[in-house]
Structure formats: C-alpha cells, structure tokens
Amino acid sequence: MNVNGESISGEVEDRMLLVEFLREHLRLTGTHVGCDTSQCGACVVHVNGVSVKSCTTLAVQAEGGDVTTIEGLAINGELHPMQQAFKDNHGLQCGFCTPGMVMSAIDIVNRNGSDVDEATVRKELEGNICRCTGYHNIVKAVHAGAKNMGG
Amino acid sequence: MAENGVGASVRRKEDYRFLTGKGSYTDDLNVVGQTHAYFVRSPHAHATINSIDTAAAAAADGVVAVLTGDDLAADGIGPLICGVNVTSDDGEPHRAPVHSALAQGKVNYVGDHVAVVIAETLAEAKDAAEKVEVDYGILPAVTDTATAADDDQQQIHEVAPNNQCYNWPFGDKAAVDAAFESAHKVSSLDLVNNRMVTNPMEPRAAAGEYNSGTEEITLHLTTQNPHVHRLVMSAFNQLAPEHKLRVVGPDVGGGFGVKIFRVLRRVGCRLGLP
Structure with missing residues (x-):
C-alpha cells in the first residue's frame, strides 16, 4: 500500500487491524485507539481519499490502496x-x-x-x-x- | 486585551505536535524487550470465584506469565487504597472493603479483574486470556441504585450493610424542614441522577522498565499526578522504594480527575523484565 505518499510493503497476519499496522509496524503513532469499537473516531484515517475507522479495518483491506494519516497532511512543516x-x-x-x-x-x-x-x-x-x-x-x-x- | 505581554492571548505550544501526529502518549512508547499485559475480566456482576485454571493459558505461545489475585498477594503486592476518606453523619468512617488489584474469592462488578496474562505480543496475550478457565458461582446482583439500600437487597460487600459506603449530608436539615413546614404550597418530584463516569479519550496505559543492575523501575503512565502514584505504589504496594521508582507522565489524553488515582491493576506487568 501507499502510506502518506510512500510505497510500503509488509507481511501481516490476516487478523491485523489497519491501525495496528500503522502504529506498530510503521510507527505512525499519530493515529490513536480510544475505544477499539468504532465509536470514538480517534483512529480515523483516509483510504483512497475516504475516511475510515482504522480500528475496525483489516490491514489487508487497504492492500494496494492509498492511505493518508495525520502525519501525511503537513507539507514541509506547513500545516494543512x-x-x-x-x-x-x-x-x-x-x-x-x-x-x-x-x-x-x-x-x-x-x-x-x-x-x-x-x-x-x-x-x-x-x-x-x-x-x-x-x-x-x-x-x-x-x-x-x-x-x-x-x- | 493587550496584544503583547501581560494580558495577551498566547498560543498553546503543544498544539503543533498534537495536530501533526507527533504527540507522545503512553501507548505510543515502546520499551526494548517489552511484553504485553491483557486482563481477564468478569462477565458477571456478582459471583464467587470457585477456581481459576491458568495451565492452558500459561502453556500458550509467547506467554511469559499468568497471574491471579492470589499470586499478587503471595508476592506481597498490597490492595488498592482509597485516597479519599469520608466520615458518615453517624460519625463512622466510610466502609472500605479490601480492593485487590486482581479479584480474590469474589467478583463484585462486570469487568472486575480476575487474572492478567503477560505475553510477548498483545495478540498472544489476548489468545491466551481466552484459555484462562474461571469457575464462577453466580450470585444475585444489584443493578439499581434506587433499591440498592433496601433491607431485602442482595449484600455485595460484607463490611457495607445495606450496600451503603457512607451517608454524607450537606446543609441545614432543620432549617429546610422548617421552611417546608411553613410553605404556602409544597410540590414533590422524584429526581433521577444519570450515572456519571469520567471517561477520558485516552484509555489507561502504562509501560514499565526494570533495570536489574540498579534495581530501578521506570514507569511511563498516563497520569495527572506522577508524584502521588510513586508514593502510593512504593508505600502501599511495595513495588519498590521511592528512590528506586521513577514515574513519568508523557502527553495525557484527558484525565478529568480520574488519572490522579493510581491504577496498579493496569500497570504492574508491562515491565521490560518480569
């Protein structure tokens, strides 16, 4: 998948959540887990330009997709x-x-x-x-x- | 309002890192060689714990340890203390049942902590937690505050008759009674208080490191009061002497008061070394 403009590949367990892949594998810890049950929205990222809750999205569901996290918004230190x-x-x-x-x-x-x-x-x-x-x-x-x- | 100096509106300096995903909350931290703790919780509001079989969980992949309340007691880890003492209107101190970090003998609410599984990864800890077999003897529960103090209600804690912790009146009862007595008209209504929970967005989290050379523990904790946590964990839980225990509070995702209190139940076991 493409994360914040960078091409990423990795092997994951089929049950790994997208938020776990982002936080634990890529160390993009700006995406948070608050409730773990899709209610609080602290885990929202964009997949192919649309907001999704990454705590209830499997990492493999984003395979080949474009993922944008909070870390990918500012360009050269200038805020979105x-x-x-x-x-x-x-x-x-x-x-x-x-x-x-x-x-x-x-x-x-x-x-x-x-x-x-x-x-x-x-x-x-x-x-x-x-x-x-x-x-x-x-x-x-x-x-x-x-x-x-x-x- | 002034534009500069005293009285001027100032920008928060933490906003940039929070807005760019560079905040550092407790769960964002990793410790070299860390293990992960996952708690087994009670599905019952009130039940005796007849037995806990941890053998299958302990033998599962990646598991470092499975601990119960009896194990903590055997290690000399003291129960949770109550930080606020209230004297009832009858002059008695509030009733404070022993509150073990992990339940011993009985669970008193849904979600009461029964055991903790420590494993190499969180997924392994979760898998093994499902293998912890707890034999519960289900007891009647109390789920209604309006009737909780009735004489025929189920008693939850032996030390608290009528399920009452304390009675803490305010104001001048005699004056209020007199005012009602002489009132032209008196209306009455039932007031129902909603359950209130302080519920910050960032869940409880802790990451601990133990240096076996210096025998020092460093505990990263989502906390509003690291000094009190250190004092209590040292004095009441025998975790380590104060000078060997360092408590670090990184960015905290909300607290609203509840993170002043210490939650040993969630901290003890993510140590770099068991």
Missing part, C-alpha cells in the same frame, strides 16, 4: 489548512481525538464543499468523540478550515 484552523480556533485540548477529528473534517469538506453548513458539520462529526472541548470550537475550526481549503 484544516490543521491550521484547529490551531487558530482552539479546536483541541488534550489532543487525543484531534488526529481523527482533522481527518474526518477534511473528508466532510471534500464531500460537502467548502461552504458546508453548521448543521451538516455537527451531524457528520457524530462519529468522532471529544471529551475536552465541548465541540463548539471544533465546529468553528471545521468551518474555518473548510473556507481555507476552498481557497
């Missing part, structure tokens, strides 16, 4: 517009849910456009849980990021 928006709007505190939030947010904008409305953002973030922020600043950040992504 969505990362920058989270920073500017205090869209994070402890940071544990943040990688999944940012990956989901980018997918939301990709699918709904840069003028996505607040109700849609709130509805589509239901698969990502945050315990620190109360969501308000995350929604603000997604809006700001969406505008910036649209140029």
Whole structure:
C-alpha cells in the first residue's frame, strides 16, 4: 500500500487491524485507539481519499490502496489548512481525538464543499468523540478550515 | 486585551505536535524487550470465584506469565487504597472493603479483574486470556441504585450493610424542614441522577522498565499526578522504594480527575523484565 505518499510493503497476519499496522509496524503513532469499537473516531484515517475507522479495518483491506494519516497532511512543516484552523480556533485540548477529528473534517469538506453548513458539520462529526472541548470550537475550526481549503 | 505581554492571548505550544501526529502518549512508547499485559475480566456482576485454571493459558505461545489475585498477594503486592476518606453523619468512617488489584474469592462488578496474562505480543496475550478457565458461582446482583439500600437487597460487600459506603449530608436539615413546614404550597418530584463516569479519550496505559543492575523501575503512565502514584505504589504496594521508582507522565489524553488515582491493576506487568 501507499502510506502518506510512500510505497510500503509488509507481511501481516490476516487478523491485523489497519491501525495496528500503522502504529506498530510503521510507527505512525499519530493515529490513536480510544475505544477499539468504532465509536470514538480517534483512529480515523483516509483510504483512497475516504475516511475510515482504522480500528475496525483489516490491514489487508487497504492492500494496494492509498492511505493518508495525520502525519501525511503537513507539507514541509506547513500545516494543512484544516490543521491550521484547529490551531487558530482552539479546536483541541488534550489532543487525543484531534488526529481523527482533522481527518474526518477534511473528508466532510471534500464531500460537502467548502461552504458546508453548521448543521451538516455537527451531524457528520457524530462519529468522532471529544471529551475536552465541548465541540463548539471544533465546529468553528471545521468551518474555518473548510473556507481555507476552498481557497 | 493587550496584544503583547501581560494580558495577551498566547498560543498553546503543544498544539503543533498534537495536530501533526507527533504527540507522545503512553501507548505510543515502546520499551526494548517489552511484553504485553491483557486482563481477564468478569462477565458477571456478582459471583464467587470457585477456581481459576491458568495451565492452558500459561502453556500458550509467547506467554511469559499468568497471574491471579492470589499470586499478587503471595508476592506481597498490597490492595488498592482509597485516597479519599469520608466520615458518615453517624460519625463512622466510610466502609472500605479490601480492593485487590486482581479479584480474590469474589467478583463484585462486570469487568472486575480476575487474572492478567503477560505475553510477548498483545495478540498472544489476548489468545491466551481466552484459555484462562474461571469457575464462577453466580450470585444475585444489584443493578439499581434506587433499591440498592433496601433491607431485602442482595449484600455485595460484607463490611457495607445495606450496600451503603457512607451517608454524607450537606446543609441545614432543620432549617429546610422548617421552611417546608411553613410553605404556602409544597410540590414533590422524584429526581433521577444519570450515572456519571469520567471517561477520558485516552484509555489507561502504562509501560514499565526494570533495570536489574540498579534495581530501578521506570514507569511511563498516563497520569495527572506522577508524584502521588510513586508514593502510593512504593508505600502501599511495595513495588519498590521511592528512590528506586521513577514515574513519568508523557502527553495525557484527558484525565478529568480520574488519572490522579493510581491504577496498579493496569500497570504492574508491562515491565521490560518480569
């Protein structure tokens, strides 16, 4: 598979999860495991441009695919517009849910456009849980990021 | 608000690493030669433990050790202490049953820890945990706080009659009674409190290293208070003298108070050496 633009190959057990492959084999520990049951969204990555929960995706399901993790967003140290928006709007505190939030947010904008409305953002973030922020600043950040992504 | 100096809004310096996946939470750390712990938990809310057969699990691939509550007791690992003491309105201290890190004799809630399997990999530990055979004698459970203190309810802890830990009243009962007594109209309603759980996004995690040369333990822990953890694990759990025990708190994925308390149950066994 291709991970963050780099071609990767490895032998894995058939039961290995994508998140285990990313974290344990590739040491890309930015993708987190919060609940292990697909509810919290801390493990969201993109496979072929679409957000998936890597804690319930088998590594082999992503075979041959393009995988993007939180580590693959910034280019030469310059934050992706969505990362920058989270920073500017205090869209994070402890940071544990943040990688999944940012990956989901980018997918939301990709699918709904840069003028996505607040109700849609709130509805589509239901698969990502945050315990620190109360969501308000995350929604603000997604809006700001969406505008910036649209140029 | 000022733009510079006192009163100016400042940017958090940790945000860049959190936003780029470069945070360092406890489970992101690896220790050379590490093993992994996986806990066997009770599927019953209340049951006696008649026996635990760990032989098949101990013989499974990659398994380093399988420990039960009796094993911890034999090693002199003390039970979990309660860090907050409450005096009831009758002047008695709160009832504090012995809380072993791994259950001994009886489980008191679903998920109570019964055994821990330590193996070379997490997958091996999980596989072996399924081979731990626990013979439970299922007892009636209490799952309703409204009736938990009734006289005919099942008793969970012997030291806590009517399943009451303590009674901790606030305010001036006489004045409130008098106010109701003289009120023009009194309405009554039942208030039901939701169950409340402090539930940070980052689960409990610990990674320990033991240096057999210096006899020092370094414990990486998702914690809000490493100094208290060190003190308690040293003084009450006999893990190591304080000067031989170093507790490191890396980035913490939320705590909300619960990570002030020590959870020996999840820390003891990920040591570089058993």
